[in-house]
Amino acid sequence: MSASGKPLRILIVEDAFLIGMDLKMSLEQMGYEVLGPAPSSARAMSLLQREVCHGAILDVSLGRETSESVADFLVDKNVPFFFLTGYNNANLVDESLQEKPLYHKPMNRESLAEAVQSHIVGGQAA
Amino acid sequence: MTDDHPTNSSIDPRGDDSLVNKGLAEVVYRCMLDAMIVMDHHGNVVEFNKRATEIFGYEQREALGRELAELIVPDEFREAHRAGLAHFLAHGVGPVLGQRIEIEGIRKDGERVPVELAIAAEEVDGEPVFVATLRDLTQLKAREAELDRVRGYLDDVSNYGPTVFFVVRRREQELVLAWISPNISTILGFDATALETNEYTWDEHLYPDDLPMVVRAREEIWAEGQGQLEYRIIDLSGRIRWIRESQRVITLSNGERELVGSIEDMTDARRSEQRERMLRRELDHRVKNNLQIILGECELAAAGEVIDRDRIVSLTSRVASMAMVHQMLAERAWKPISLKELVEGGGRAMISESDQNPIQCDGPELQVGVDAAMTIGSVINELMTNAAKYGGLSPDGSGVVVNWSIEGEEAEAQLLLSWRESVPQGSVVEPEQKNFGMQLIEGMIPYELEGEVTVEFQDKGFRFDASIPLSNCQYEIGRLRGHASDEGTSS
Numbered sequence: 001m002s003a004s005g006k007p008l009r010i011l012i013v014e015d016a017f018l019i020g021m022d023l024k025m026s027l028e029q030m031g032y033e034v035l036g037p038a039p040s041s042a043r044a045m046s047l048l049q050r051e052v053c054h055g056a057i058l059d060v061s062l063g064r065e066t067s068e069s070v071a072d073f074l075v076d077k078n079v080p081f082f083f084l085t086g087y088n089n090a091n092l093v094d095e096s097l098q099e100k101p102l103y104h105k106p107m108n109r110e111s112l113a114e115a116v117q118s119h120i121v122g123g124q125a126a
Numbered sequence: 127m128t129d130d131h132p133t134n135s136s137i138d139p140r141g142d143d144s145l146v147n148k149g150l151a152e153v154v155y156r157c158m159l160d161a162m163i164v165m166d167h168h169g170n171v172v173e174f175n176k177r178a179t180e181i182f183g184y185e186q187r188e189a190l191g192r193e194l195a196e197l198i199v200p201d202e203f204r205e206a207h208r209a210g211l212a213h214f215l216a217h218g219v220g221p222v223l224g225q226r227i228e229i230e231g232i233r234k235d236g237e238r239v240p241v242e243l244a245i246a247a248e249e250v251d252g253e254p255v256f257v258a259t260l261r262d263l264t265q266l267k268a269r270e271a272e273l274d275r276v277r278g279y280l281d282d283v284s285n286y287g288p289t290v291f292f293v294v295r296r297r298e299q300e301l302v303l304a305w306i307s308p309n310i311s312t313i314l315g316f317d318a319t320a321l322e323t324n325e326y327t328w329d330e331h332l333y334p335d336d337l338p339m340v341v342r343a344r345e346e347i348w349a350e351g352q353g354q355l356e357y358r359i360i361d362l363s364g365r366i367r368w369i370r371e372s373q374r375v376i377t378l379s380n381g382e383r384e385l386v387g388s389i390e391d392m393t394d395a396r397r398s399e400q401r402e403r404m405l406r407r408e409l410d411h412r413v414k415n416n417l418q419i420i421l422g423e424c425e426l427a428a429a430g431e432v433i434d435r436d437r438i439v440s441l442t443s444r445v446a447s448m449a450m451v452h453q454m455l456a457e458r459a460w461k462p463i464s465l466k467e468l469v470e471g472g473g474r475a476m477i478s479e480s481d482q483n484p485i486q487c488d489g490p491e492l493q494v495g496v497d498a499a500m501t502i503g504s505v506i507n508e509l510m511t512n513a514a515k516y517g518g519l520s521p522d523g524s525g526v527v528v529n530w531s532i533e534g535e536e537a538e539a540q541l542l543l544s545w546r547e548s549v550p551q552g553s554v555v556e557p558e559q560k561n562f563g564m565q566l567i568e569g570m571i572p573y574e575l576e577g578e579v580t581v582e583f584q585d586k587g588f589r590f591d592a593s594i595p596l597s598n599c600q601y602e603i604g605r606l607r608g609h610a611s612d613e614g615t616s617s
Contacts, residue, residue: 016415017501017573021565022422039573061411063497086414087407106418109425 011056055120056081080123183234333358447507462493489530518547539596547587
């Protein structure tokens with residue numbers, strides 16, 4: 001729950017449609033609201049400009065780009081997030097982002113719930 | 127008359143009849159290693175030594191008294207020879223006198239023999255005599271021809287061969303390029319002369335990060351005698367090229383050392399290595415993504431209170447579709463696939479039991495990149511599944527027509543893909559709630575390929591239309607995944 005008592009709203013950035021849909025369904029069933037899924041950083045940024053966002057799950061590689069610009073924005077705004085990647089090494093260029101929590105696909109629902117709990121719910125400013 | 131007896135002409139170079147000089151002339155004559163032929167002012171042979179016999183095959187007795195022009199001068203020079211003699215007799219000058227010239231003579235057996243010829247004229251008893259000394263150039267000419275042949279090969283290799291060769295010498299502290307083969311211009315675009323004259327240097331085109339390593343490696347090779355190194359250079363058009371340099375130090379006969387080496391362009395080999403690496407990464411990534419999808423679907427299927435049979439069936443079909451597209455792409459080494467194959471491949475699973483093909487497809491040849499193929503393949507599979515359950519491919523249906531075309535130019539070009547099912551009039555029922563398959567059909571192409579999709583449930587059957595930016599269909603694997611920066615610049 002957010003400070004106002006409403007469900008936390010989580011942004012999903014993921015370029016694979018089926019994974020995005022699955023994450024969305026999973027998070028909704030866990031009682032969160034979902035922003036997205038967004039397949040590109042441009043779509044993600046336009047959602048972030050317009051909507052309240054309490055946390056995010058970011059796929060690292062998005063087609064011809066990465067989600068690093070979105071991550072930088074979230075760091076700036078103190079919005080907690082974690083990366084979820086299908087690559088062995090995450091390919092993060094920006095060194096400051098390499099300290100951010102990172103999970104590897106495939107991730108089952110249980111691990112997803114735990115990750116959201118510890119990094120997003122637990123990361124909300126008091 | 128033989129060589130062992132003095133000839134009947136009295137030759138006296140200094141016009142001195144002293145016995146000493148006559149004796150000396152005799153010794154010189156006998157010791158000469160060159161052939162000597164003396165001709166009188168009539169043009170006839172008056173002396174013909176042993177060496178001349180060795181070269182031309184005539185015994186002295188056969189040669190004496192014969193006209194020289196007839197004896198050993200080739201046809202084409204015979205008249206010139208006679209005219210030259212006449213000219214000399216008339217004017218006292220001859221262009222060939224006192225020179226060494228290379229010319230061919232005719233042997234007794236008719237063969238030509240290359241000779242070096244020197245002619246001097248002297249007056250004896252008031253008439254000129256002509257003394258010709260000749261050397262057989264046959265061996266020299268053969269060696270020259272051999273050298274020319276080898277030089278020709280070297281020219282071919284260094285002008286047109288696939289490997290660049292070079293020689294480096296040490297001048298004071300520095301290693302300096304002494305020679306580089308001209309094919310460097312065709313292989314790497316550099317000019318050999320510009321490099322040799324230091325108009326620009328090889329090292330100033332080295333990829334800056336690699337320069338210290340190269341300088342160190344060359345010094346090691348100079349000390350150890352041989353070695354190999356690989357590094358990058360930036361060619362004149364600014365492209366990064368991978369170079370393999372092999373070197374060996376040789377010691378010349380004067381004790382100096384020089385370094386001979388070869389340069390090969392390894393760029394293509396490196397690129398294919400890079401592609402291999404990238405493919406392995408991509409494959410790993412895809413497998414994990416697919417596992418993620420399957421995991422998600424399994425969890426969805428298992429989440430309900432009761433086991434949802436439909437969900438299990440659609441899960442199975444989706445996994446089968448992923449496996450099929452994967453198989454087709456793997457067979458083509460993850461290169462682009464033709465859209466026709468993709469559509470027909472998707473249909474094959476559907477029509478295995480029926481004899482006639484209920485799926486007609488038509489459109490221009492179009493190669494689709496791996497990522498777009500995965501997306502389009504999944505959508506086609508979902509359309510097939512739905513058609514088999516409810517539409518054109520169900521027992522009541524009368525088939526599916528798939529067409530595609532390309533509209534617009536260049537950056538604006540769109541792939542238009544249409545799917546038309548035929549069913550008996552009135553049998554189409556629009557589902558009340560969109561199942562997951564329909565969400566996929568409508569959502570996947572807009573989401574992953576930035577295309578537009580419309581679906582319609584018409585009386586005659588279900589219709590699906592997609593319009594996809596062509597450029598998003600044609601990205602090769604890796605390009606779409608955002609690793610274009612790998613290309614050429616990283617190791």
